[in-house]
Amino acid sequence: MHCVRTRFRNAVAALAVAGVALSGPAAAEGTLRIAEQFGIGYLPLHVMRHQQLIEKHGKALGLDIKVEWAQLSSGAAMNDALLSDSIDMASGGVGPLLTIWDRTRGNANVKAIGALNSMPLFLTTNNPNVKSIKDFTDKDKIALPAVKVSVQARTLQMAAEQAFGDGKFDVLDKVTVSLPHPDATTALLSGATEITGHLSSPPFQYQQLENPKIRKVLSSYDVLGGPHTFNLIWAKEAFKAKNPKTYAAFLAALKESMALIDKDHPAAATAYLAINKGDLDKGFVEKILNDPDIQFGVAPRNMGKYAEFMNKVGAIKNKPASWKEYFFEDVHGETGS
Numbered sequence: 001m002h003c004v005r006t007r008f009r010n011a012v013a014a015l016a017v018a019g020v021a022l023s024g025p026a027a028a029e030g031t032l033r034i035a036e037q038f039g040i041g042y043l044p045l046h047v048m049r050h051q052q053l054i055e056k057h058g059k060a061l062g063l064d065i066k067v068e069w070a071q072l073s074s075g076a077a078m079n080d081a082l083l084s085d086s087i088d089m090a091s092g093g094v095g096p097l098l099t100i101w102d103r104t105r106g107n108a109n110v111k112a113i114g115a116l117n118s119m120p121l122f123l124t125t126n127n128p129n130v131k132s133i134k135d136f137t138d139k140d141k142i143a144l145p146a147v148k149v150s151v152q153a154r155t156l157q158m159a160a161e162q163a164f165g166d167g168k169f170d171v172l173d174k175v176t177v178s179l180p181h182p183d184a185t186t187a188l189l190s191g192a193t194e195i196t197g198h199l200s201s202p203p204f205q206y207q208q209l210e211n212p213k214i215r216k217v218l219s220s221y222d223v224l225g226g227p228h229t230f231n232l233i234w235a236k237e238a239f240k241a242k243n244p245k246t247y248a249a250f251l252a253a254l255k256e257s258m259a260l261i262d263k264d265h266p267a268a269a270t271a272y273l274a275i276n277k278g279d280l281d282k283g284f285v286e287k288i289l290n291d292p293d294i295q296f297g298v299a300p301r302n303m304g305k306y307a308e309f310m311n312k313v314g315a316i317k318n319k320p321a322s323w324k325e326y327f328f329e330d331v332h333g334e335t336g337s
Helices: 002-018 040-051 053-060 075-083 094-103 151-164 181-190 204-209 220-224 237-242 244-263 265-275 282-289 303-312
Strands: 031-036 066-071 089-093 111-115 122-125 141-144 176-178 195-199 215-219 231-235
Touching: 031 040, 031 075, 031 244, 040 053, 040 231, 040 244, 040 265, 040 282, 053 244, 075 089, 075 094, 089 094, 089 151, 094 111, 094 151, 094 231, 094 303, 111 244, 122 204, 141 151, 141 181, 151 195, 151 220, 151 303, 181 195, 181 204, 195 204, 204 215, 204 282, 215 220, 231 237, 237 244, 244 265, 265 282
Parallel strands: 031 066, 031 089, 141 176, 141 195
Antiparallel strands: 089 231, 111 231, 122 195, 122 215
16 A cells, blocks of 8 residues: 555656646646656657647637646556546556556546557567576566556566466566666666666667667567557546547547558657657657557557456456457447457
8 A cells, every 4th residue: 555655646746747737637628637658659649749639629629728748657657647636648558557447447437548559569688698588587677667567567477477387477577677668778778787678668679679789588469479559548437528528639639640640750750759858860760660560549459368367367357358348439439359
C-alpha cells in the first residue's frame, strides 16, 4: 500500500511540474487533460498536438476545447494519475491498460479509447556474454519502464516462461529495475553502470543498436508470434459519458493523426521532433517510420495473448472473452484481436 501511495505522490508531483491543473476533474465539456510517455509509440498524440487536431475537431462540433498535456514515464504512474482525476486520458502499454480495466470493472470502468500502434520491442544488451535471455545472471540489471507491470515487463515474463519452462515466468524479475527509457538508454550506451540490458521501444532501441557494442537479444514479435499492439490510450467511463463531444473530437483527431502519419512520414517526423526536444536526426526518425513492422491504428492486435498470460499468472482476475470487453464501443466495428 505504501508503494501505491508513493507512486501516486510521484505522479501528482510530475503532473504539477508538467503544468497540468491538479484541482480535480475537468468541470465540463471542452477541457481535456492528456498524459503521454516517451517514444515514437506516442506519435499519434504528438501529431495531433502539433497540428492541433483535437481543437480542430472540437470546433467542427461547436466546441472550443482546451487541451492540457503532461508527460509521465510509466503506465503505473498513468493509472494513479487517472484514478486520482489528475488527468482525463492516460496512455501506455498493454499491461497497464489490462491492469486498470480489470481493477475498475464495476466502478470506474476504465477502458481503451483506441490502440495507438503495433511495434516490436527489443531487449538489448551491452554484455558480450549474453546471447539469449538464459545468459543473464544476478550481476546483470535489465531496465524497464516499470517492473512487473509495464508491457515490457510482461513481455519479458512471457519470454522467460518460453525459455525456462511453464510457471517460471518470473525468473528474471529479480534483475529488472524501473527506469525511464531515455535514462536507461544513456546508462546502457555508457557501459559504466549496472544496467546491462534494456527492454524498450522505438526510437531508443534503434539508437542503441547504432552502437556496435549493443546487440539485440530478442524481439517481442518473436515472443508473441507476430505483430502486437504496444501502446493505447484509455479513460474512465464517466468522462466519456459526461463529455461526449470532447471524447468524439479526440477520437476523430486520433484517427486523422494516424492517417497523416501513414500519408507523410517526413511531416510526422517533423511533428515528433517538435514535441520531443532532442538531438535525433530527422532522417533517423523517418527511417524508423519506414520500417514495415511499425504501424499505427486504433484496432488492437494480439492483445488477447497478453490478457490470457496476465490472467494465467494472476496479474488480472478477469479473463476477457474478447478485446471488445476492454475497449469502448466506438471502435468495436474495427477488426481486432
